[in-house]
Amino acid sequence: MELISQVLTIEPTSQLLGQEPIVPFAILLVVILVVPILFERLRLPGLVGLVFSGVVLGPAGWNLFQTESEIMKLLADIGLVYLIFVAGLEVDLEQFQRQKNRSLGFSCFTFILPLAILSLLGHLFGLNWIASILIGSLFASHTLLAYPVLDRLGVVNNQSVSISIGAKVFTDIGALLILTVCVAVNNVGGFSFPKLLTLIGWLTIYAVVVLAGFDWLGKEFFRRSGGEEGNQFLFVLLTIFLAAVGAQLIGVEKIIGAFLAGLAVNEVVGEGPVKEKVLFVGSVLFIPIFFVHLGSLMDFTTLTSKSINLQLMLLLVLGVIASKFIAAWLTKLLYNYSWQEMLTMWSLTVPQVGTTLAATLVGYEIGLFQPVVFNSVVVVMLVTSTLGPLVTSRVAGGLALSPPPEPAPTNQPEPKIPDNKNAFTIVVPIYNPQTQQYLIELATLLARQTNGRVVPLAIATAAANMDAPQLETSLQRSERLLAKATAQSRVLGVTAEPLLRIDDAFAQGISRASREQKASLIVMGWGKRTGFRARLFGNVIDNVLWASHCPVAVTRLVDSPRKIQRILVPIENLMAPTLQPVHFAQMLADCNQAQVTVLNVCERRTSSSKIADKRSHLSLLVSKLAFANPPEIQIIAHENVAQAILQAARLYDLVVLPFIRNHTSPGGLAISDVTTQLARQLTCSIVMLGEPQRQPTVTLATGVPSTTSTMSNI
Template sequence: MGNGPLLSLFWLFLFIFAVQILLSKTKPFRIPSVLTYLILGMVISYFGKEMFRQEDIKWLDGLSEFGLYYLMFLSGMEVDLTCLRFQKRTKLRQNTLIIGLFVFMGSAILALLIGMRIHQIDPSTQSWMMMLILLTTSLGIVMPVLKETGIIHTQYGQLLLTSAILADLITMIVLSTIGGSYYTGLTWRQASVGLLLPLSVIFYQTILRLRESLFWKMEIRKNFTVQLQGLLAILGLYGIFTDLTGSEPILGSFLAGFLLSSLQLQDHHPFKEKLEGIGYGFIIPIFFVMVGFHFHIEDFVKSPVAISWVPLLLSTAYIVKVLPMMCLAPILNMRKALAGGFLLSSRMTLIVVATSIGLRLGVINRGIQDAAIVVAIITSVLSPMIFSISIKKQS
């Protein structure tokens, strides 16, 4: 059934529209849209797969990949730079960046210890790779949930966003470097990944000075078309740099959004509203639906090795995030600390990328990769729900 990709896209958005109607009816329960999109993808895969041809699925996968990049771009755009700056007169316990680094370091230590234990259980699995896998956090889930609950611009919301950014950013850089140098050795191409960060600082300073110029005030500030063209130019430029360095495109997408955050656009700024409308209304839902669509539970059930790894990976996935956040209970209170730890335990995209790289390098086995996908689905379903319920009770 179906005569082309546009028809498959129509069916997909018809289902998404129906989900949005259901979400509006269950608004008091604050069900995260990410959760419903994932479940929708699983339902379509099980009951309505015959509605999509193979070539249509490939076309939708292309849109899904772009949706991921766009989501990373919007995530970078949501970063409040004022919360990330170290202020000399601010106490350390009130500095979002310092606290975020503390949470990341605590997670890294726990992840390394657990990775060493897993290496003892299975010598073919390298402890450093397990550390990277456990360190991942799905920024693509954390950011939309924080936005939906309306706390993204609070100090608490920025703390969670900063912790997620640090986890994903550092993991992306390390994976991008190790992925191409594990067997061949570190080359200039892999080492140049580190140039993206100072390059972002240079671009950031350039944008700040450009905003103060007469050219900006006369030609750009009120011209949406020119602003959009400039944005696409920045995205294209970062695409070139990430390709030259061999790093993951999600890193470049996030850094491009981070640059745009220097414009300090308000929530109801017309330009920002249009960008978010394109993302959350069209492109991003496709990404989450297709992630659920490609998960085949029947294949997983047939793998006893993969099933045996799920309880261990699931428990450790929460331990490495929840325990460091619990140390912040004197600052946040225990409910907020636990809720934040559960939300940071959400894993979807980067954990799949990490396990794919690990399997290709031969430092993990197939069972761990399959189990990690299941853990990603479970944490992506449970964690946002637990966080939303906890925040609702707190308010």
């Protein structure tokens, strides 16, 4: 009887799951890992899947996630703050400066029109003016979810894209300022001009302290910490939460402090490994948790319980789409843009994710928004985040066919390749005896073609003590590898100049030695990422790519480079800066009298006339490179870019790919990359060519197009 009594008193499984915090967290990690992948395969944004998962697993569904749980609240708050911090971190003021006048004009239209139209709409549905104005400001900003599409199509240099990026700076700041005022007025129980002036005064002082103080502290800390990326990463995290706490102390929302912190450390972190670590942590953990939590707060029954609630939701969706369209149309008239450019601007400004959702949650938590308004705004986000990238992919393709910029005229004579230290220098870091021979062969082939020199480089890592036994062992091993590399290059007809360097770490040693040798190219062997630490803190190749002053060729050679006869170069973008892999491939082909094929994959439904335009456009670009044996041009219509390249690569000995890294947006979701998929599935030799990071790196939120390559002499 006692046993039966115990069995009968066992609590339901759902209650046990709710009481054990580790179980919901484990489920949360599974959701973050699996659901975005599934939704992206359905051609839907991953963040839509995360919100949907929150609805299913939250109180309105299976009730596995308790919205009142302290752990969920904490993680969601961190995700909220992180989301807005990333928005500030990825603002690029240089890009904004280039088109500031037109960006200001477009931002006025795309900010004021949604603000006015949707504020009136909210007031018509019985909301007070504070809540109505806040609703209008929510949709005045936008999130550049479709930026990876534009990057892939090669249209980031188009002026309509540039001013859409620049307008985001104005709209984000404006939306957050209106949020600050609305929250302050709501907290004091009504509008008061003296109180408003006091708030503005405190906010101005606080902004100056954060922007100037954190910028100075960051530069000092980064300078004194040397290459300690872990400590630099922790410093950036500390600035986020210090700024958030400071904002709350003066009576404004913590997301205001997070945004200012992002602006403050923007220049400090620059485009480097520390920024990538910050984005990585947010995109894989905290920001997805915020979206799941947002979904768990939703209750669709509030939208269907009354017809007026459903009307509000539909009118909000239509109001956002229509107001953004009118703003883009007025900008078209003002600056004489084409319809295609106008539709691109509209589709870029339609998605409402980062700032919109953050401000919505704030308004909901302080009681300015009723559940029906909160749920309606989330539905608007789901619709616009799906519609915007879809329209962009349809209308922006033709922009890629705009003529490439002509090189600036110069009266300087054609450069000659000098001897010695100013020759085309190829640095080959050697560590693995298994891959060393093919690396040296590749470097000697390129050196003979350019009349250059090969510098085999060995790094012996050491701490402070130069008499450590480990250092002596490392030096002996490095000397053996260098002797072998010198002998290999001598057999191939090139005299190598071996270099042994003692340094703190491999990556820093390679980057510094390459700079000292005035390297034109670094040739490295393949390095695979393994484990969480490698993903979080990067590996040697990652760090060399971030720090190097010259291009880096990351190779996976399955056979001798001297046997390469057919080289494939897939080109996603039809813009001149992306042709650097063609330079590299043609130089290697000239060594072996090999043939290069330049491949571009377009959508299956592309018309024959557009395919002909693409072929002539690509032929024109390649012809300007003035090759003695010009590459073949091949255009394939296929629904899957990666699969098309994989099928074509079966007939080739080598595939040369641009090294494209995964970047994230304020939405916090990584975008799958064709290059990554190809690198995993190709069975032939691969060279992935990475450009130096001193050229601007494209990011999802406020991306900056790449500039002229340093490989012009290849």
